[in-house]
Amino acid sequence: MTLTQATGELLLPDHEAIGAWRRLRDRLAHADRDTAAAALAALAGDIRRTVISTIAGAGLGHTGGDLSVTDILTTLYGAVLRIDPARPGWPDRDRLILSKGHCSVALYTTLTTCGYFPAERLRAFAAPMSPLNGHPSRRAVPGVETSTGPLGHGLPVGVGVAVGLRLRGSPARTVVVLGDGELQEGSNWEAAMTAAHRGLASLTAVVDRNGLQQGARTSDTNGLEPLADKWRAFGWEAVEVDGHDHLALLDALTAPRGDRPRCVIARTVKGRGVSFMEDRVEWHHKVPDAEQARLALEELR
Amino acid sequence: MIVEETYDCRDSFADELVRLAHADSRIVAVCNDSVGSSKLGAFAKEFPDRLVNVGIAEQDMVGVGAGLANAGLVPFVCGAATFLTARALEQIKADVAYSLANVKLCGMSPGLSYGALGPTHHSTEDLSWLRAIADLPVVVPADPAQTRAAIRWAAGTDGPVFLRIGRFPVPDVSPPGDDPAFTYGRASRLREGEDATIVATGTMVSRALLAASLLAERGVSARVVNVSTVSPLDREEIAAAARQTRAVVTAEEAVPTGGLGAAVAEVVLATRPVPMRLLGPRTFAPTGDPEFLLEHFELTADGIARSALEVLGLDHS
Numbered sequence: 001m002t003l004t005q006a007t008g009e010l011l012l013p014d015h016e017a018i019g020a021w022r023r024l025r026d027r028l029a030h031a032d033r034d035t036a037a038a039a040l041a042a043l044a045g046d047i048r049r050t051v052i053s054t055i056a057g058a059g060l061g062h063t064g065g066d067l068s069v070t071d072i073l074t075t076l077y078g079a080v081l082r083i084d085p086a087r088p089g090w091p092d093r094d095r096l097i098l099s100k101g102h103c104s105v106a107l108y109t110t111l112t113t114c115g116y117f118p119a120e121r122l123r124a125f126a127a128p129m130s131p132l133n134g135h136p137s138r139r140a141v142p143g144v145e146t147s148t149g150p151l152g153h154g155l156p157v158g159v160g161v162a163v164g165l166r167l168r169g170s171p172a173r174t175v176v177v178l179g180d181g182e183l184q185e186g187s188n189w190e191a192a193m194t195a196a197h198r199g200l201a202s203l204t205a206v207v208d209r210n211g212l213q214q215g216a217r218t219s220d221t222n223g224l225e226p227l228a229d230k231w232r233a234f235g236w237e238a239v240e241v242d243g244h245d246h247l248a249l250l251d252a253l254t255a256p257r258g259d260r261p262r263c264v265i266a267r268t269v270k271g272r273g274v275s276f277m278e279d280r281v282e283w284h285h286k287v288p289d290a291e292q293a294r295l296a297l298e299e300l301r
Numbered sequence: 302m303i304v305e306e307t308y309d310c311r312d313s314f315a316d317e318l319v320r321l322a323h324a325d326s327r328i329v330a331v332c333n334d335s336v337g338s339s340k341l342g343a344f345a346k347e348f349p350d351r352l353v354n355v356g357i358a359e360q361d362m363v364g365v366g367a368g369l370a371n372a373g374l375v376p377f378v379c380g381a382a383t384f385l386t387a388r389a390l391e392q393i394k395a396d397v398a399y400s401l402a403n404v405k406l407c408g409m410s411p412g413l414s415y416g417a418l419g420p421t422h423h424s425t426e427d428l429s430w431l432r433a434i435a436d437l438p439v440v441v442p443a444d445p446a447q448t449r450a451a452i453r454w455a456a457g458t459d460g461p462v463f464l465r466i467g468r469f470p471v472p473d474v475s476p477p478g479d480d481p482a483f484t485y486g487r488a489s490r491l492r493e494g495e496d497a498t499i500v501a502t503g504t505m506v507s508r509a510l511l512a513a514s515l516l517a518e519r520g521v522s523a524r525v526v527n528v529s530t531v532s533p534l535d536r537e538e539i540a541a542a543a544r545q546t547r548a549v550v551t552a553e554e555a556v557p558t559g560g561l562g563a564a565v566a567e568v569v570l571a572t573r574p575v576p577m578r579l580l581g582p583r584t585f586a587p588t589g590d591p592e593f594l595l596e597h598f599e600l601t602a603d604g605i606a607r608s609a610l611e612v613l614g615l616d617h618s
Binding site: 091095137138145146149150152153155156157158159160161163164165167170186187190191193194 | 329331350351353355356358360361362363364365366367368369370371372373374376391392395396399400401402
């Protein structure tokens with residue numbers, strides 16, 4: 001088949017980073033909780049700093065949401081997902097789908113910490129012909145399972161993955177990271193019904209519940225509460241955790257499963273870690289200028 | 302008068318899908334409460350675990366299809382063409398085409414075949430919409446043999462495909478011994494002719510052949526081209542029509558604005574502009590059964606022949 005889109009230079013695995021990531025995973029597997037929490041916090045700090053410099057450098061990005069989802073992605077890639085960054089197509093890999101595709105910089109950065117591709121390539125984010133688009137493309141970025149950007153697409157795809165893996169007898173798990181605002185899209189609830197009806201216990205939805213959408217608070221736009229009860233009413237297990245507490249996330253993501261899909265509602269703060277961005281609606285897709293980036297990096301040190 | 306036997310291509314689709322599923326355990330079917338109308342009853346009986354019926358939820362259905370492909374399966378996602386394409390167009394674009402997911406979208410009962418159920422159920426925009434999406438082959442088989450061959454091709458191809466599976470009864474149009482009856486990206490010239498070319502797809506192909514016979518009685522030699530891959534179009538075959546004949550008529554059970562007609566016009570214009578007539582519904586249909594609606598929109602042998610005469614500047618009284 002002839003492809004009509006040029007995606008620039010290929011992204012290839014960074015074997016040095018893969019080695020470092022594997023050592024981290026080994027260390028975390030045997031670490032006590034305090035050590036694990038410290039290691040994940042350090043990784044999250046690295047990711048946040050890179051997110052800020054990448055967005056400031058490119059002049060494009062969704063800073064607030066990137067910073068609210070960082071600890072979720074850090075926990076998943078740092079301690080939960082069974083993946084092999086050297087083999088992004090490994091059939092039995094766990095799948096992570098970032099349904100809130102506008103937070104691509106947080107995802108790309110996290111992928112570089114696993115070694116899917118070298119961190120230097122982040123400098124080309126949003127540049128002409130770069131594989132690193134404003135929203136993640138499955139065509140161009142290893143580790144991206146499906147192209148996202150339009151909201152409400154990730155969960156149906158995750159349901160299909162979970163059904164398919166079960167049919168194939170694969171032990172792999174599927175995690176879909178959702179924005180809270182995007183739960184206003186009805187397609188999520190179609191998929192939630194299907195997942196419960198089919199008893200997809202290998203499927204987890206994580207909601208980055210930062211309470212803000214592009215234009216205003218979710219509660220002032222089209223309120224979502226009682227959100228956990230909604231998921232339960234749709235036949236899911238639902239737990240609420242502090243979405244910046246790595247150990248709480250880790251527990252919620254790895255607790256023994258029954259026969260139902262699980263929703264982890266991660267209470268987060270948009271712009272987390274940078275005082276002048278935290279819980280401010282304008283930082284949805286505002287880009288820090290040089291001075292703001294300097295201040296942000298200082299706070300994140 | 303010899304009455305030709307006609308077929309509902311959904312039956313050939315259903316039969317071939319079961320046959321393929323026996324040979325390839327990766328093949329699964331996904332549908333939107335359309336087991337009956339997508340003719341998946343036999344598939345459901347033979348492979349109950351491999352049918353994913355998501356209920357009345359087309360966005361979910363297409364997303365689930367993309368997910369199944371991600372897990373290494375080969376999903377045939379089936380639903381009435383109008384709901385599959387209109388309701389889930391963004392999923393088709395983003396989850397399937399842009400993601401290059403190995404999903405076979407099967408739009409059942411397209412065009413005007415739902416008749417008096419009305420324009421809400423007619424799928425006349427699908428060819429325009431889907432032709433605008435990159436990397437999404439749009440395949441419209443014209444008879445049972447083409448339907449079977451197109452499904453075999455789709456199952457063996459890694460990547461997105463849209464198959465438009467007709468419900469309106471059609472006769473065989475594939476030349477006997479033509480194997481395979483469908484070749485991806487290639488239009489087939491079913492009848493030679495020098496004066497005008499009739500370019501048709503799906504249901505309209507048999508009617509185009511009849512129109513050419515009517516024209517022959519009037520001393521007009523009409524070429525008939527069956528376009529079974531609407532996107533990407535076989536540009537060479539269309540360019541040959543523009544170079545070698547003096548007029549082109551297109552006929553489709555879909556809006557020609559953006560559909561086959563527009564696709565053909567783009568090539569004719571870029572090759573050697575000749576007078577054209579693009580046949581197809583251009584308004585919401587009135588009430589009536591499918592046969593009546595095809596007549597209403599001049600999508601008959603008579604209507605096609607009349608258009609050819611007009612566009613050649615010949616008196617047709």
